[in-house]
Amino acid sequence: MSQSKQNKITGVRGMNDMLPAEAPLWAHLEQSIQSLVRAYGYQQIRTPIVEQTALFKRGIGEVTDIVEKEMYSFEDGLNGEQLTLRPEGTAAAVRAVIEHNMLYEGPKRLWYTGPMFRHERPQRGRYRQFHQLGIEALGFAGPDIDAEIILMCQRLWDDLGLSGIKLELNSLGQASERAAHRDALVEHFKKHESELDEDSKRRLGSNPLRILDSKNPAMKAIIESAPQILNYLGEESLKHFEGVQKLLKANNLPFKINPRLVRGLDYYNLTVFEWVTTELGSQGTVAGGGRYDPLIAQMGGKAAPACGWAMGMERVIELMKEQGLTSDLEAGCDIYVLHQAGETLEPAFILAERLRSAGLEVILHCSSDGEAASFKSQMKKADASGAAYAIIIGPDELAANQVQLKDLRRDGQQITVSMDNLVDEVINQLVSTSE
Structure with missing residues (x-):
């Protein structure tokens, strides 16, 4: 070993x-x-x-x-x-x-x-x-x-x-009624004492009511024929x-x-x-x-x-x-933010925080090895996250003060959105998705 x-x-x-x-x-x-x-x-x-x-x-x-x-x-x-x-x-x-x-x-x-x-x-x-x-x-x-x-x-x-x-x-x-029932139970079970398991024999003197709760199938008939509390x-x-x-x-x-x-x-x-x-x-x-x-x-x-x-x-x-009541309860989020590290990392962080401040659930891609992952690799993680939309920030988008907003759950449509209007556009897209 x-x-x-x-x-x-x-x-x-x-x-x-x-x-x-x-x-x-x-x-x-x-x-x-x-x-x-x-x-x-x-x-x-x-x-x-x-x-x-x-x-x-x-x-x-x-x-x-x-x-x-x-x-x-x-x-x-x-x-x-x-x-x-x-x-x-x-x-x-x-x-x-x-x-x-x-x-x-x-x-x-x-x-x-x-x-x-x-x-x-x-x-x-x-x-x-x-x-x-x-x-x-x-x-x-x-x-x-x-x-x-x-x-x-x-x-x-x-x-x-x-x-x-x-x-x-x-x-x-009430207590007095249970006492009368208890006496009747003791009398009943004593008649069948040789058929009781060891646990029930022990309870016969201390708490015979618990015998009725036994799950021993060998005692089922004895328990079913015992006096019923409702009659007392x-x-x-x-x-x-x-x-x-x-x-x-x-x-x-x-x-x-x-x-x-x-x-x-x-x-x-x-x-x-x-x-x-x-x-x-x-x-x-x-x-x-x-x-x-x-x-x-x-x-x-x-x-x-x-x-x-x-x-x-x-x-x-x-x-x-x-009963299969789990299909609609999968973990997910609203947005997965993709970037190419370097100069795109800081604006990606800022955008993610802006979206969270608007009440949205956001996962920001972080590298596992300190290196920037490809957009293809990041997109696989975005799909697996259950996110409704992906936001993509590359050097070209950063230079134009824009992002790409991609629908991950319906038709895969991708649109260009100004960073300044991003929060409003994301909320509008999410509302339209839920309707």
Whole structure:
């Protein structure tokens, strides 16, 4: 093995680079998110990627897969604090809301995006560093806010042009109702204990609801025959669930009631939901969430209702690729400026800056070896850049105070333009191209 190969350092498995070819996809998704949150009046919040480990143990639940197996935790060498790279965003957002007394002035609609970290086996759409969009509505108790945050998802799918993402809905009721359901689950699963996998046997005594979330096909029949939470809901819980459904139906949003849907975190109550697709293999959940009324008090704040959802941004990018929604998102610019170095370099720089000052996107050719490239070589780079037009400045054009303006995307027409009138002419050409 060569010395260079021995010294090569690669990225951490499951923590991926975003390369320039994917940048337009990410930019389009992020712009769509910005439009979405503005349309619904949500305000941005940002929290650190590192929090106290105790935050997630208390907020997510100590017997969840995330806390038991997946968190990146470490001891701060400076002061001995136990810290964790955030595995999800809700607990951190709630911590910030409590710490800064944000509900003092009334309910809040919040959103965030950013990297999350989970130590798990990487596979398509499931990475060790991944990015989420999070929506959190705090201080709202009625089914109307549940319906609003669900409708936000559908609007995002529509804005992105995505299809085939189906809504599944359930209610987990309140604590007393879940306790009665839990007893029934324990009784049911104990009858089939010999058929449970080791993970489910462990959860039988700590959190039997999580068994319903098992993806083990050998346990499918046992799980399907288990008691359903909907049969244990009281009058108020049923009323809330029916209120959500009524608003979704009024907005012509189809959904499926999935009585086995529990979500993977301990803080949920009442409404829970997932948006699922069959186009991403085993990682079929694109977004999910629900109501988490107990969490704020559980984390030391004054009790207040809340609900929200999170979306895996990498999974949406994968789905956009799968459905061919990338052809109109190629990276490009308005103008590529060609020159022959020497005396043409300085005016080329000046013209490029004038065009940028007019709000245009401009790439100025720069040599890779310090020598002036031929116009033929530069034109190949101009075509590859995705630019709409090329501006050519040679010694003859410079002497006449002119440039050549070449259409790269339609008919290849080339016209001579005075440098003094260049900005206006370029803008006129770009406007006519878009019509």
